[in-house]
Amino acid sequence: MAKYDAKLDAVFTALGDPTRREILSRLARGPASVSELAAPHDMALPSFMGHLRKLEDARLIATEKQGRTRICRLMPDAFLPVTGWLEEQRALWEGRLDQFDDYVTQLARKREK
Amino acid sequence: MAKYDAKLDAVFTALGDPTRREILSRLARGPASVSELAAPHDMALPSFMGHLRKLEDARLIATEKQGRTRICRLMPDAFLPVTGWLEEQRALWEGRLDQFDDYVTQLARKREK
DNA sequence: ATCATACTTAGCCATAAGGCTTAGTAAGTG
DNA sequence: CACTTACTAAGCCTTATGGCTAAGTATGAT
Numbered sequence: 001m002a003k004y005d006a007k008l009d010a011v012f013t014a015l016g017d018p019t020r021r022e023i024l025s026r027l028a029r030g031p032a033s034v035s036e037l038a039a040p041h042d043m044a045l046p047s048f049m050g051h052l053r054k055l056e057d058a059r060l061i062a063t064e065k066q067g068r069t070r071i072c073r074l075m076p077d078a079f080l081p082v083t084g085w086l087e088e089q090r091a092l093w094e095g096r097l098d099q100f101d102d103y104v105t106q107l108a109r110k111r112e113k
Numbered sequence: 114m115a116k117y118d119a120k121l122d123a124v125f126t127a128l129g130d131p132t133r134r135e136i137l138s139r140l141a142r143g144p145a146s147v148s149e150l151a152a153p154h155d156m157a158l159p160s161f162m163g164h165l166r167k168l169e170d171a172r173l174i175a176t177e178k179q180g181r182t183r184i185c186r187l188m189p190d191a192f193l194p195v196t197g198w199l200e201e202q203r204a205l206w207e208g209r210l211d212q213f214d215d216y217v218t219q220l221a222r223k224r225e226k
Numbered sequence: 227a228t229c230a231t232a233c234t235t236a237g238c239c240a241t242a243a244g245g246c247t248t249a250g251t252a253a254g255t256g
Numbered sequence: 257c258a259c260t261t262a263c264t265a266a267g268c269c270t271t272a273t274g275g276c277t278a279a280g281t282a283t284g285a286t
Contacts, residue, residue, distance in 0.1 A: 004131045013129035017244090018117045021198070028205035035262065045263075047245050054243095068253040068262050076206050083199060085134070086192060092141035093189050130274090148232065158233070160275050167273095181232050181283040 007081050010058040015082075019043070020051050027061060027074040034063075034070045120194050123171040128195075132156070133164050140174060140187040147176075147183045 014020055023037055038048045052072065055061045060078040063070050127133055136150055151161045165185065168174045173191045176183050 008134065009129055009131060012125050016122055016126035016129055018122060019244095021121065024202060025205060028202055028209070030209060033262085043244095044246060046247085046265085049264075050244065065263090068251095070263070074206065076203075079199060079202070086196060086199075089137060089141055089192070090189075092138060093187065096141070096143060132274095146232085156274095157276060159235085159277085162234080163274065178233090181281095183233070 005081065005085075007059075008085055010054075011060060011078060011082050014054050014058040014060055017051065017054075019048075020055055023051060023055060023072075024060060024074060027072060028076075031071050031073040034072065037072060118194065118198075120172075121198055123167075124173065124191060124195050127167050127171040127173055130164065130167075132161075133168055136164060136168060136185075137173060137187060140185060141189075144184050144186040147185065150185060 015024075019041055022040070026032060026037060026040075034049070034052065035045075037052070038045055041048055052061070052063070056063060058078060059075055061072050062075050063072045065071075128137075132154055135153070139145060139150060139153075147158075147162065147165065150165070151158055154161055165174070165176070169176060171191060172188055174185050175188050176185045178184075
């Protein structure tokens with residue numbers, strides 16, 4: 001298990017922006033061209049392309065040029081590292097059966113002082 | 114379902130950094146003071162505090178001053194919006210039973226031109 | 227009272243993020 | 257061939273991020 005995972009960095013960061021999350025939601029319904037994707041977003045096209053590039057860098061989407069059009073599609077496997085990490089965290093947390101005891105101990109220690 | 118969710122922004126962005134993910138992993142094992150948390154990270158304390166602040170802003174951790182020490186603990190409920198969003202995406206994707214058909218259609222359309 | 231510890235505040239710096247405009251290029255359309 | 261469409265490239269701007277040092281405050285220990 002890597003201590004530092006560049007893939008997680010890229011994916012989490014990509015998901016940290018509402019425009020990019022909306023793009024993913026749209027693509028979950030099926031592939032679309034750049035201008036189709038851009039239409040709902042009040043933003044100049046070059047700015048929008050920046051978001052697509054981040055998503056592609058994170059491997060959340062893949063794109064392919066068809067003539068003068070670029071088709072984008074979702075790559076749902078890119079979510080796996082994320083769900084995996086979240087699952088690890090949940091396991092760690094739930095492994096701590098003494099969590100509440102510790103909290104009580106903290107409070108007691110505080111009161112003593 | 115909000116089109117823009119500031120909570121998701123904050124949480125995903127907070128998770129997009131390896132230092133911050135390591136802090137969370139440590140806290141999943143139990144509460145810790147700032148300097149305990151900082152010890153494994155080769156970084157000046159003020160820089161490290163910046164990461165803690167982001168985690169606290171995202172409500173992923175909560176902190177409390179005990180004397181001159183600040184105790185940090187994990188707030189695991191903050192993960193719920195994230196797992197919720199991921200689940201929505203999965204549902205969207207899996208709802209598209211015709212995903213593969215569409216891909217074939219795209220290819221066919223391309224070949225026609 | 228003095229000293230050490232554990233943050234905390236302030237401010238600087240470099241790079242990245244996220245927006246813009248303006249000007250290309252490549253592919254269809256007539 | 258001219259014209260439109262769909263990106264693409266270049267460069268500028270502002271703010272945010274992530275790091276630093278240096279100095280300050282508050283608490284605990286002697």
